[in-house]
Amino acid sequence: MSETTTTSRLLEVNKLTRNFGGLTAVFEASLHIDEGELVGLIGPNGAGKTTLFNVLTGVYPPSAGSIDLTVDGVTTSLGGRAPYRICAAGVGRTFQNIRLFKDLTVLENVAIALQQNVRYNLFASLFHLPPYGASERRIRHESQELLDLMGLGGKSEELARNLSYGEQRHLEIARALATRPKLLLLDEPAAGMNPAETAELTGLIAQLRRDFGLTVLLIEHDMSLVMKICERIYVLDHGIVIASGTPSEIRNNPKVIEAYLGEEAPNA
Ligand SMILES: Nc1ncnc2c1ncn2[C@@H]1O[C@H](COP(=O)(O)OP(=O)(O)OP(=O)(O)O)[C@@H](O)[C@H]1O
Structure with missing residues (x-):
């Protein structure tokens, strides 16, 4: 007997742009996350990762583009909604600077x-x-x-x-x-941790996901953590999604390697 697994789309971000005056922090970023996935979001400093989180969670409205969250078959458009509404719709987050x-x-x-x-x-x-x-x-x-x-x-x-x-x-x-939350956004959860603490956190994130049936989007500079636990990774550079794929695809992607020249390469 063959088993079929159906995945359902939890988050669909389409051509999302966020400008700050003359600066475009995120430009036409499109990404999607299926229920139960653990997805990484990486990129050099200033690439727009936190801005993307801030727009997804209502800290800033998008300048353009759409964000759709589908929970139990009901799709909610999140773009421009207040943070508490987005939280009530099922998106939880942590912050890069502890709050x-x-x-x-x-x-x-x-x-x-x-x-x-x-x-x-x-x-x-x-x-x-x-x-x-x-x-x-x-x-x-x-x-x-x-x-x-x-x-x-x-x-x-x-x-x-x-x-x-x-x-x-x-x-x-x-x-x-x-x-x-249905979708948990973690902004650099391992920042400032030593290798032992990071290893423990890596196991904990995987466990939380299992125990709570969570879907996770993770920003992290620690490549060993990202490569170890993420099934798919999006790479932002200068506000643009330049690549997406499995950890091994990302590791070997020339565009990604170029974006990281002079920074920690994503080959850990
Ligand atoms: N509120 C704001 N006003 C003006 N510019 C901003 C604002 N927030 C972010 N930016 C700018 O947007 C760009 C992207 O910043 P962002 O913090 O999203 O990058 P990041 O990828 O999270 O960087 P890092 O890895 O260093 O945290 C940067 O040039 C930043 O200075």
Whole structure:
């Protein structure tokens, strides 16, 4: 008996452009991601990778082009929507520069993200009736579970600012997971990590994807991580998608090698 697998398109980006005044940071970028894929986005410094993430997540509206997200057969056009709407549609992200609430506890950082997903009954919450308490307990419980998963279970009552750099990056991922994304965008999750921490993170991303049925788009300068876990890779250079393919196709692509001349070559 033969088995057929059907893949469904989760994200479809078509000819996306973003200008900043006279500078075109992203030009007519087209890419797609199927449900369950782990896709890398690489490119030299200033290539437009973070700008693409910022447009996908509503930080900036596109100057032109379209972004369609299809969840459970329903397609939503994301271009120009507010970040909270895009998050509610199923896109979660982390940031290149860590953006935690540094003076809140580790658990509170995750709980805030989870809270956005809980519909409160205003009357019940004002008078602290059972549904309110139940939601609060559930949020604490789920926050703790996410922290356990990210290896931060023993640090839940610490202030976020007291975590090490690597731990803060883990907490960022826990917060992004708390928004229950279908598509998780990770912006340089291994930045600032040592090789041992990077290797551990590599395993963790693969595990999260399995456990949560996630689809992941990953910006990363660490080529060993990208080449190891991504099934497909897009390469941006000067805002343009110059190549896409499997890790071995990308490694041997002359355009990619040229774009990286003078930088770390993508052959790790
Ligand atoms: N808000 C902004 N206003 C003006 N120019 C911007 C803005 N954001 C990004 N740019 C410019 O857009 C270009 C692409 O930047 P971007 O940060 O997207 O690149 P990147 O590929 O993520 O780079 P890196 O790998 O160094 O993080 C750069 O020339 C940058 O200076």
